[in-house]
Amino acid sequence: MKKWANIRISLPPLVFFVFLVGMWELVSYITRVPEYILPAPSLIGRSLFANVSLLADHTATTLTAVAGGLALAISTAILLSLAMDRWKPLKQALYPILVVSQAVPIFALAPLMMIWFGVGLLPKVLIVALVCFFPLAVNLVEGLNQVDPEAIELMKIMQADSLMIMKSVQLPTAMPYFFSGLKIAATYSVLGAIIGEWLGARAGLGIYMLRSMNSFRTGDVFASIVVVVLLSLMLFKIVEAFGWLAMPWKKKISDYNEE
Amino acid sequence: MIKIEKLVLDKINSTYYSGKKKLAVLKDVTLYVQPGEFVSVLGPSGSGKSTILKTAAGLLRPDSGKVLIDGEEVTGLPQLVGYMPQQDLLFPWKTMWQNAALPLLAAGVSKNEAFDRVSEMLPLFGLKGFADYYPYQxxxxxxxxxxxxxxxxxxxxxxLLDEPFGALDALTREQMQDWLLGIWEKFRRSVLFVTHSIDEAIYLSDRVYVITERPGKNAIEQTIKIDRPREKSILTTRDFTIYKQILINALAN
Structure with a gap:
């Protein structure tokens, strides 16, 4: 029964999407809009396949920045939120600054990264990390805050040490929050890498996009957009899969609710 | 030889602070539990029954008064006692056996041994075959x-059991009372049991303390002289009704 429910959920948007693409194809065929303004889906498809290996190289570059930035953001966010949870004065001092820091647009910080660290991989990694850090840290702090004080009391009665309390109460409580932060971060990460590449790089999807734009190869621009979308979706799904593996109890609860 | 009580609460005074507001929760509450004795604390909601248990467990430090376990003063120090809070507090991310094994693991018992010891107890607790179930199941x-x-x-x-059956439906609750009595007869631990059900208090206990409402104060202490093992049929006996009348009167004043 459950499989049917899934298909019912995913089928309507799929049908509608195919319909939209079909309309797009039809309209560009009838109106003959110049392809440097709006290329037909079929043309985008062609440019996608014609440049597969080139696109793959650029994607690999972008993915490296994404992976590095995510890893940096995750480790910093975990360390900092655990520290803030343990020492409340640190939280009081740091947390408001963290929130305010989000008012600084990433577009404004990215050029600074370029000035300080050049056009290599490092500034992209840092930009991705900056974009991803905030949703991760905020969710982790919030998650650690949700710990039931009665659960801690119970563990203390059992004379559990603080490592065990951390492992059996605090981390599992924060886990779902961490993963919802990670989902947001994963989708932001590609955006961060692309912005970094726009400002100066030798390779990457952002550069491919920029070069295609400058030579009015709009089909190639669209092709890189398709790759970016697929990349974000893939990262999102990977995070979701990790979430399922890390939280078997959640998986079972959602199964339970569906039935 | 002086007899040492299992647990003594001596003139406990406790205040709850909420911002600038001060609320007296317990006033000179005194009680004791003898080794192997089943004692209930009966009172309306808001009489500070949970505070009594938390104070006994050392989770709360009273404004004044002493807590003694086995004759030793332990006021305000979290003690290794069988404390069961009002909510079952099973961790949703742990399976049933993992939850049950927590105290063993905290005491440094190995995982394998903890599993064996939990498994051994499952039939007695009507949980055989459910070791790997998550609490929501x-x-x-x-x-x-x-x-x-x-x-x-x-x-x-x-x-120290804080209204363990409060959230259950009436029928399950009655089954659980019989089951708890069975367990208690088998292990004979000293129990301090908090409830707001008069019948439950009489049915289970050797002695009942009635605590009045806000602030919680000792009203009466009633010994229940009904032979054990007890069965549900005693609920309609004359003795039971007399005890019930006494407790109802104490709660009404």
């Missing part, structure tokens, strides 16, 4: 029994 009664199993596995012969 268990019925209300099973969750309470799992929480009680966890409490039993805390290495202490004093149990």
């Amino acid at each position: 268990l019925s209300g009664g099973m969750r309470q029994r799992a929480a009680l199993l966890r409490t039993m596995l805390i290495d202490s012969n004093l149990m």
Whole structure:
């Protein structure tokens, strides 16, 4: 029964999407809009396949920045939120600054990264990390805050040490929050890498996009957009899969609710 | 030789602070539990019954008064006791056996041995075959029994139970009372049991303390002289009705 429910959920948007693409194809065929303004889906498809290996190289570059930035953001966010949870004065001092820091647009910080660290991989990694850090840290702090004080009391009665309390109460409580932060971060990460590449790089999807734009190869621009979308979706799904593996109890609860 | 009580609360005064507001919760509450005795604290909601248990467990430090366990003063120090809070507090991310095994693991018992010791107890707690179930997959009664199993596995012969059956439906509750009496007869631990049900207090206890409302104060102390093992048929006996009348009167004043 459950499989049917899934298909019912995913089928309507799929049908509608195919319909939209079909309309797009039809309209560009009838109106003959110049392809440097709006290329037909079929043309985008062609440019996608014609440049597969080139696109793959650029994607690999972008993915490296994404992976590095995510890893940096995750480790910093975990360390900092655990520290803030343990020492409340640190939280009081740091947390408001963290929130305010989000008012600084990433577009404004990215050029600074370029000035300080050049056009290599490092500034992209840092930009991705900056974009991803905030949703991760905020969710982790919030998650650690949700710990039931009665659960801690119970563990203390059992004379559990603080490592065990951390492992059996605090981390599992924060886990779902961490993963919802990670989902947001994963989708932001590609955006961060692309912005970094726009400002100066030798390779990457952002550069491919920029070069295609400058030579009015709009089909190639669209092709890189398709790759970016697929990349974000893939990262999102990977995070979701990790979430399922890390939280078997959640998986079972959602199964339970569906039935 | 002086007889040492299992648990003594001596003139406990406790205040609850909420911002600038001060609320007296307990006023000179005194009680004791003898080794192997089943004692209930009966009172309306808001009479500070949970505060009594938390104070006894050392989770709350009273404004004044002393807590003694086995004759030793332990006021305000979290003690290794079989404390069971009002909510079952089974961790949703742990399976039933993992939850029950927590006190063993906290005491440094290896995982394998903890599993064996939990498994051994499952039939007695009506949980055989449910070791790998997550709490949400268990019925209300099973969750309470799992929480009680966890409490039993805390290495202490004093149990502090805070309305363990409060959230259950009436029928399950009655079954659980009989089941708890069975367990208690078998292990004979000292129990301090908090409830707001008069019948439950009489049915289970050797002695009942009635606590008045806000601030909680000792009203009466009533010994229940009904032979054990007890069965539900005693609920309609004359003795039972007399005790019930006494407790109702004490609660009404």
